[in-house]
Amino acid sequence: MSQLARIEPVRRRARNPLILAVAICVLAGCGPKPAQRPPCAAGKVCLEFGNVAEPLTLDPNKSTGTVEHQVIADQLVGLTQNSAAGLPVPGMATSWDVSPDGLTWTFHLREAVWSDGVPVTADDFVFSLRRLLAPETAGEYASLVYFIRNAEAVNRGKAPGTALGARAVDAHTLELSLTHPAPYLPQLAAHTTMLPVPKHMVERYGDAWARPEHYVSNGAFRIVGWKLGDHIRAVKNERFWDAANVCVDQIDYYPTSDAVSAERRVKRGELDLNADMQSNRIAFLRKTMPGYVRTHTYLGLGYLAFNSRVKAFQDERVRRALAMSVDREFITHKLLRGGQEPAYTFVPAGVANYEPVAPPAWAALSFPQRQAEARRLLAQAGYGPGHPLKFELKHRNSADPMLVMPAIQADWRAVGVEATLVQNEGQIAYAAYRSRDFQVADAAWVADYNDPMTFLYLMQSSTGSQNYGDYRNAGFDALLAQADQEPDAHRRADMLARAERIMLDDTAVIPTYFYVNKNLVSPRVTGWVDNISDYHPSRYLCLKADTARN
Helix, strand or coil: CCCCCCCCCCCCCCCCHHHHHHHHHHHHCCCCCCCCCCCCCCCCCEEEEECCCCCCCCCCCCCCCHHHHHHHHHHCCCCEEECCCCCEEECCEEEEEECCCCCEEEEEECCCECCCCCECCHHHHHHHHHHHHCHHHCCCCHHHHCCECCHHHHHCCCCCHHHCCEEEEECCEEEEEECCCCCCHHHHCCCHHHCCCCHHHHHHHHHHHHCCCCCCCCCCEEEEEEECCCEEEEEECCCCCCHHHCCCCEEEEECCCCHHHHHHHHHHCCCCEECCCCHHHHHHHHHHCCCCEEEEEEEEEEEEEECCCCHHHHCHHHHHHHHHCCCHHHHHHHHHCCCCEECCCCCCCCCCCCCCCCCCHHHHCCHHHHHHHHHHHHHHCCCECCECCEEEEEEECCHHHHHHHHHHHHHHHCCCCEEEEEEECHHHHHHHHHCCCCCEEEEEEECCCCCCHHHHHHHCCCCCCCCCCCCCCHHHHHHHHHHHHCCCHHHHHHHHHHHHHHHHHCCCEEEEEEEEEEEEECCCEECCCCCCCCCCCHHHCEECHHHCCC
């Protein structure tokens, strides 16, 4: 969830520019501004991390966003964890066994303690999964672990938590029983959804355990403060089992929704990195800040969701007309210019064990032909010059959406549609989407694991709040259910492709463009590895000696 074009007002010339310049210098001071970094103790390494937006929560059972994942995954370690290259490697589990039918996974846990010295046990993982799935938790990611036996029934309140197919064989052995094979489990086990929570602290403080004063961790860092709108501070967890190999002593995570302001802070040395940049400034930044720009192929896309409760969007002709009239080539190649590609399908190229499906037939038409067909479809649906289709397009205020949404608004205006733009801070926008407080929503999705199911499950009728438009198609659901039970990788991929075809033929959403990940990283940061998942655990990062402290 990432990403301003600003029009500067015309200013009248001052009658005496020199006097004006001197006055400004007197009032504001002239010359380069010194880097404004918070104090860092002598001999310590402090990392200033631009993290795009304010997290809504630091509780893994309740989180949903990438900005939350970055902070939480620095504090908590799951059964597996991400390497510096974004690949799953052993975490709390040093090894695991899988039954021949793929339905029983046994994880063997290392000796480790929480940051308060209490041992981390298999029971913490069982407790966390039950809490995630408990209806009262309202965990939006709960459906992601429905492959665990009885998980859906527990989440829907039809079975007690004790029925969940997760049990602590002993303090250091966790057994998961599945309803269908899940070869992607080692990847998902590092995701926020499957991270452990400290049972002893949750039982004592309830949801307040995730406040800084109560937060305990089993990872490389531990939260010690959170000043809303300013920063979250974490310090090195000396009780982490691999603390000897962690370089950074303190991290400050900043909400940096203004990407241009953030790039200036990185250039001045106030921030060591920012986890986004404005796409159409990448070429400029490569010239003015050589060595800072980091881009890489990414498993993510931007798309628009229709609120199916809005009568106009119940007509497939309307949805298709709106999809056809978005000029994706202009958006990606002329507007963003950051390596993004036009999206006419939902699953990005490069996803493991999957061949991309063919785009809709209309994608082969020239853009003027698509516009003409869109006008025809809108007219069939009862909309035209005397009765234009009108609605609100709610979007995030981060860098790329602020560029893209006005372009889409103009595309729709060209076919007689009046869309009013309503911008929200990213987390506020997603909260509105989840509560269905939108008509058309600008959304994005980044893979939780490298498999087509991480994209297609969003449109499953059982997914819940993250299926923003409440798309429902029995044939689509049936194919995903069949694919879950299919052990043959080729047959499974075919089922998933047929499901995606159904969704695209229904114009369930409007895919707009496939992402690249974009980070602005000071050359003074070491240990950074660009990767397709865009996971960059801070435990692997360090700063060159001359910037380790002020």
